[in-house]
Amino acid sequence: MNMNFTYPALTVLAAAALALSGCAPSAPASAPSATDAAASPAAAADGLAVSQPWVKAAASGMTGAFGVIKNTTGADITVTGASTPAARMAELHETVAGTSGGMQMRAKEGGFVIPAGGELKLEPGANHVMLMGLTGPVKAGDEITLTLELAGGGTFSFTALAKDFRGANENYVEGGAGMTGHQPSSGSTASPSPSANK
């Protein structure tokens, strides 16, 4: 005889909805503790180079860090986390199209993979490092130290320059559930050229 199984579809849907709910900070406890380095962490960090790193000036709350990170090694390097003295928490965010047509940012599952010989572009309206809980105002001209945590246990630190930037009309709302995401200024893809940029 046939048996009808009832699958817990509702539970699965609820979990999926939670996963999409935006910028809720991930629990620190869930961070992978990468103590066993398969490859040499130092070698991975030595193979990274950053160009034009910058942070969007902000009076308080949240902001984003951007730049281009090059991987000069012959192996992929995965960025698993970030930290900075300028904020209580930093997360790796991606920006995706929301169901309603707008753009929404969320924590990047599994981190950012920088391909061997390739680069990772961090820019407004796309992948970025989100700084949450600023410890003080970030003013144009400030130098912000950022540290990226790498799979395997290494870290890569650099200094980013704070700049005024209004091009992407980002709307950061601290507090997780209230996050409205990055809103590209208008229909056109805003050219991410900070005013101070040459």
Ligand SMILES: [Cu+2]
């Ligand atoms: Cu973000």
